[in-house]
Amino acid sequence: MIDVAVQKRLGDFSLDAQFAAPGGITAIFGRSGSGKTSLINVVAGLLRPDAGHVRIDGTDLTQVPVRRRRIGYVFQDARLFPHLSVAQNLAYGGTHDRDAVIDMLGLGALLDRRPAKLSGGETSRVALGRALMSNPQLLLMDEPLAALDTPRKAEVMGYLERLRDRSQVPILYVSHDMSEVARLSRTLVIMDAGRVVRAGPVAEVLSDPQAVPLVGVRDAGAVLTGRVQAFDADDDLTQVALSSATLTLPGRLGALGAQVRLRVPAQDVILSTQAPIGISALNVLTCRIATLIEGQGPGVAVSLTCGTDRLLARITRRSARAMGLRVGQEVHAILKATAIAAADVGTGDAP
Amino acid sequence: MTLGLDPATWGAVLLSLRIAAVATLCSLPLAIAVAWLLARKQFWGRGLLNGLVHLPLVLPPVVTGYLLLILFGTQGPIGGWLRDTLGVTLAFRWTGAALAAAIMAFPLVVRAIRLGFEAVDPGLEDAAATLGASRTRIFATVTLPLIGPAVLAGAVLGFAKALGEFGATITFVAAIPGQTQTIPTAIYGLLQVPGSDGAVAVLVTISIVLALGTLALAEALSRRMQRRIRG
Numbered sequence: 001m002i003d004v005a006v007q008k009r010l011g012d013f014s015l016d017a018q019f020a021a022p023g024g025i026t027a028i029f030g031r032s033g034s035g036k037t038s039l040i041n042v043v044a045g046l047l048r049p050d051a052g053h054v055r056i057d058g059t060d061l062t063q064v065p066v067r068r069r070r071i072g073y074v075f076q077d078a079r080l081f082p083h084l085s086v087a088q089n090l091a092y093g094g095t096h097d098r099d100a101v102i103d104m105l106g107l108g109a110l111l112d113r114r115p116a117k118l119s120g121g122e123t124s125r126v127a128l129g130r131a132l133m134s135n136p137q138l139l140l141m142d143e144p145l146a147a148l149d150t151p152r153k154a155e156v157m158g159y160l161e162r163l164r165d166r167s168q169v170p171i172l173y174v175s176h177d178m179s180e181v182a183r184l185s186r187t188l189v190i191m192d193a194g195r196v197v198r199a200g201p202v203a204e205v206l207s208d209p210q211a212v213p214l215v216g217v218r219d220a221g222a223v224l225t226g227r228v229q230a231f232d233a234d235d236d237l238t239q240v241a242l243s244s245a246t247l248t249l250p251g252r253l254g255a256l257g258a259q260v261r262l263r264v265p266a267q268d269v270i271l272s273t274q275a276p277i278g279i280s281a282l283n284v285l286t287c288r289i290a291t292l293i294e295g296q297g298p299g300v301a302v303s304l305t306c307g308t309d310r311l312l313a314r315i316t317r318r319s320a321r322a323m324g325l326r327v328g329q330e331v332h333a334i335l336k337a338t339a340i341a342a343a344d345v346g347t348g349d350a351p
Numbered sequence: 352m353t354l355g356l357d358p359a360t361w362g363a364v365l366l367s368l369r370i371a372a373v374a375t376l377c378s379l380p381l382a383i384a385v386a387w388l389l390a391r392k393q394f395w396g397r398g399l400l401n402g403l404v405h406l407p408l409v410l411p412p413v414v415t416g417y418l419l420l421i422l423f424g425t426q427g428p429i430g431g432w433l434r435d436t437l438g439v440t441l442a443f444r445w446t447g448a449a450l451a452a453a454i455m456a457f458p459l460v461v462r463a464i465r466l467g468f469e470a471v472d473p474g475l476e477d478a479a480a481t482l483g484a485s486r487t488r489i490f491a492t493v494t495l496p497l498i499g500p501a502v503l504a505g506a507v508l509g510f511a512k513a514l515g516e517f518g519a520t521i522t523f524v525a526a527i528p529g530q531t532q533t534i535p536t537a538i539y540g541l542l543q544v545p546g547s548d549g550a551v552a553v554l555v556t557i558s559i560v561l562a563l564g565t566l567a568l569a570e571a572l573s574r575r576m577q578r579r580i581r582g
Contacts, residue, residue, distance in 0.1 A: 081475060081478075083579060092492075093484075
């Protein structure tokens with residue numbers, strides 16, 4: 001259990017953030033300049049708060065110096081020691097679970113190299129391995145994928161999912177990329193202008209139409225959990241079973257029978273009051289409207305219950321009026337299979 | 352082995368090398384400490400320390416030599432104390448020449464090392480702290496290796512400056528052949544005597560060879576260090 005409540009003035013900016021998170025990955029999401037990095041720097045002890053506390057499992061760390069906190073930090077720019085080999089970098093903070101870490105992150109072939117000779121993805125993995133081998137009680141990760149190109153991102157993301165599923169170490173994961181957040185995290189903390197504006201289980205926050213303005217209209221979208229049911233090799237499609245329906249998604253996703261997480265962007269969900277016929281979309285879910293929230297702009301956020309799954313749709317106010325949408329009504333949600341990008345599909349249990 | 356030089360010339364060369372080496376090596380730890388203070392710390396008197404370090408660079412060397420004589424002469428407050436308690440005399444000794452050379456070279460050495468400290472990403476030191484390293488360990492295993500090339504550059508600059516120091520040296524320790532006479536003071540002495548052009552040419556040649564040799568050695572060492580750091 002991580003319990004943070006801190007205040008810090010930094011010039012014109014003021015950080016006044018509090019949240020509590022259980023184990024697993026807690027994503028700290030927000031625009032750049034919202035104070036995410038300052039917040040985890042306070043947690044790490046690199047920034048001294050003006051007031052407040054940082055507690056892990058009931059132990060107050062606020063007065064504990066950085067080096068005694070046992071908090072691993074994977075910096076955005078990795079910060080590997082340039083004059084030391086990969087092996088020396090890894091061992092700098094200790095050799096806890098050395099072989100398991102090297103195996104999990106695929107570092108075996110890199111040990112004799114210098115940081116300057118590593119690719120971006122390798123650098124990220126070594127930085128992660130170094131933090132893990134120091135045997136931390138909490139891991140901080142500051143946008144570890146931000147500096148990587150798309151193929152490298154996918155590579156490191158796979159390692160992060162393995163880490164999440166194998167390691168007991170709780171993680172605070174700073175990101176401004178919603179697809180990373182949706183794939184990895186269990187808890188979501190949304191920051192804006194130095195404050196925590198929303199915190200809670202990721203599926204709950206992301207399916208809440210009230211949170212749409214906080215997440216951002218473009219990034220809003222529910223996270224679904226399903227099970228891989230079948231592959232269609234001829235058409236290169238994967239069938240994923242949800243609680244009330246089966247989705248057909250492009251490409252081969254996960255292993256047969258495996259749990260997968262899907263992020264469905266709210267703006268890619270089309271609503272229909274009648275069962276649609278003769279359309280190209282493969283995925284139609286029958287849902288009931290749970291809430292309708294009108295925002296500041298022309299949009300309406302519609303929260304849907306489909307079996308036990310929750311979906312979020314964003315449509316225009318005019319459409320909502322013309323269709324006569326109301327709470328409790330049965331509607332059909334149409335998902336374009338290709339709208340669920342590969343980056344939005346991850347492995348792992350229900351968030 | 353005197354390389355065919357007459358004993359007086361050979362003596363001046365050896366003494367110059369010894370003075371420059373002692374001056375450089377003894378002042379290096381202090382220079383690293385002062386450079387670290389100036390690069391990394393905000394404290395009361397920082398400007399004063401900075402000014403004091405740079406003073407020998409802007410004062411006429413003969414003034415520095417005179418001040419050394421006042422302070423470190425056998426009758427001076429520091430010199431007297433050194434003689435009474437440790438039995439050490441600096442004025443008119445080679446050790447005094449080393450002190451004068453060290454002080455004159457100090458601003459150059461500090462400047463070079465300070466640039467090195469400023470080029471080290473403090474983020475690497477933060478990273479070491481999150482990995483559990485103490486301040487001492489961070490300094491020894493991260494900061495010091497990374498400023499290695501700057502320390503080397505400072506040491507070379509200091510060594511070259513110490514080899515060539517003239518004004519403060521001749522004022523503080525004079526130019527006693529075999530005791531305090533260095534290459535520059537020997538050249539100056541020979542120039543006062545008509546018909547010593549040959550001896551002067553020898554010393555001038557040695558000066559040039561030493562200077563070029565020092566630079567070449569420094570360049571080679573620096574390349575090796577950079578390779579070690581950059582990988």
